[in-house]
Amino acid sequence: MTVTIGLLGAGRIGLTHARALAGIPSARLAAIADPSDAAAQAVIDLTDARRSEVDEIIADPAIDAVIIATPTDLHAGQVEQAARAGKAIFCEKPIDLDIDRVRSCLKVVAETGARLMVGFNRRFDREFRALRAHIKAGAVGEIEMIQLVSRDHAPPPIGFIKRSGGLFRDMMIHDLDMARFLMGEEFVEVFAMGSVLIDPEIGAAGDVDTATATLKTASGRIAVITTNRRSPYGHDQRAEVHRSKGMVSIGNMRATSVTLANGGGFHTEQLLISFMDRYVEAYRRELTALVMAVESGGPFSPTGEDGLRALELADAAVRSMESGMVVRL
Numbered sequence: 261m262t263v264t265i266g267l268l269g270a271g272r273i274g275l276t277h278a279r280a281l282a283g284i285p286s287a288r289l290a291a292i293a294d295p296s297d298a299a300a301q302a303v304i305d306l307t308d309a310r311r312s313e314v315d316e317i318i319a320d321p322a323i324d325a326v327i328i329a330t331p332t333d334l335h336a337g338q339v340e341q342a343a344r345a346g347k348a349i350f351c352e353k354p355i356d357l358d359i360d361r362v363r364s365c366l367k368v369v370a371e372t373g374a375r376l377m378v379g380f381n382r383r384f385d386r387e388f389r390a391l392r393a394h395i396k397a398g399a400v401g402e403i404e405m406i407q408l409v410s411r412d413h414a415p416p417p418i419g420f421i422k423r424s425g426g427l428f429r430d431m432m433i434h435d436l437d438m439a440r441f442l443m444g445e446e447f448v449e450v451f452a453m454g455s456v457l458i459d460p461e462i463g464a465a466g467d468v469d470t471a472t473a474t475l476k477t478a479s480g481r482i483a484v485i486t487t488n489r490r491s492p493y494g495h496d497q498r499a500e501v502h503r504s505k506g507m508v509s510i511g512n513m514r515a516t517s518v519t520l521a522n523g524g525g526f527h528t529e530q531l532l533i534s535f536m537d538r539y540v541e542a543y544r545r546e547l548t549a550l551v552m553a554v555e556s557g558g559p560f561s562p563t564g565e566d567g568l569r570a571l572e573l574a575d576a577a578v579r580s581m582e583s584g585m586v587v588r589l
């Protein structure tokens with residue numbers, strides 16, 4: 261079976277998804293909707309997709325699944341529209357910035373029986389999956405602490421930041437989801453701090469660019485997340501899971517593992533620069549999972565509920581940063 265797909269939004273991530281689909285033999289990107297001629301053309305140039313409109317794609321009976329990669333404020337309405345039209349749905353994170361809007365959207369998804377997958381691509385990354393497999397296998401005992409380091413090479417354009425919902429809901433939401441994914445137990449307490457240390461314009465937009473969040477589960481297990489929007493040495497993504505009998509960790513990725521040793525020390529290539537390079541394979545595996553689930557009728561994961569839980573944690577982190585208090589969920 262070939263799964264026929266319509267793409268809504270062909271910006272940074274929409275184009276990444278179009279590229280990923282081009283490498284999945286059982287997927288066909290049939291149509292693309294984006295008001296930007298340049299963005300739409302970039303997708304048409306690498307696929308045989310036709311240019312279309314959002315309403316037309318969602319109403320098209322020949323389309324099995326829609327990928328929603330539009331700006332965040334359009335997601336919930338488009339998810340609901342696609343759910344009512346009986347489409348399989350992939351929606352980029354976050355589903356919405358307003359938690360009540362996410363809940364009302366998921367209600368429509370449940371009522372229509374639609375299947376929804378949310379774009380937490382890191383769950384499909386080979387390194388993070390291997391880390392989780394070690395945890396599941398139980399080789400090093402029960403989790404006590406998780407530490408996640410997550411730094412972008414450089415901040416996105418200020419125009420994006422203004423619409424993004426802020427560092428916690430836009431960027432750290434990936435780490436909050438990963439902390440849930442690895443811990444396997446829900447968090448009940450959140451304490452967060454944030455500062456503007458990179459770009460005053462980010463502060464003027466009402467956001468922070470440097471933040472930490474500490475989260476605790478009911479059984480006392482702790483996760484610490486460190487995030488910022490600048491890392492001169494590349495996209496810095498590390499994780500360490502400390503356990504009763506040992507520790508499992510994953511480090512950063514480089515284009516090659518070549519190491520030059522000389523009198524000045526050991527020299528390696530710099531880290532992969534952007535999240536799109538670091539997670540290129542994860543994006544492909546994510547959409548491969550989507551296509552396989554559409555083909556087989558199997559479950560979609562991560563679910564809308566996962567999207568809701570991660571946003572709840574992001575909201576709690578914002579409340580904690582603003583109040584200086586621990587927030588209990």
Ligand SMILES: NC(=O)c1ccc[n+]([C@@H]2O[C@H](COP(=O)([O-])OP(=O)(O)OC[C@H]3O[C@@H](n4cnc5c(N)ncnc54)[C@H](O)[C@@H]3O)[C@@H](O)[C@H]2O)c1
Nearest residue numbers: 269270271272273274293294296299329330331332352353
């Ligand atoms: N999972 C990830 O790693 C990841 C990475 C980046 C962005 N995102 C998420 O993806 C979404 C898009 O982010 P982006 O960085 O690609 O933004 P972007 O601004 O680069 O792209 C958005 C695109 O949507 C188009 N668009 C606007 N209105 C539209 C409409 N009514 N119908 C169809 N298209 C429309 C724009 O013209 C633009 O091309 C955001 O929700 C963001 O949080 C996720």
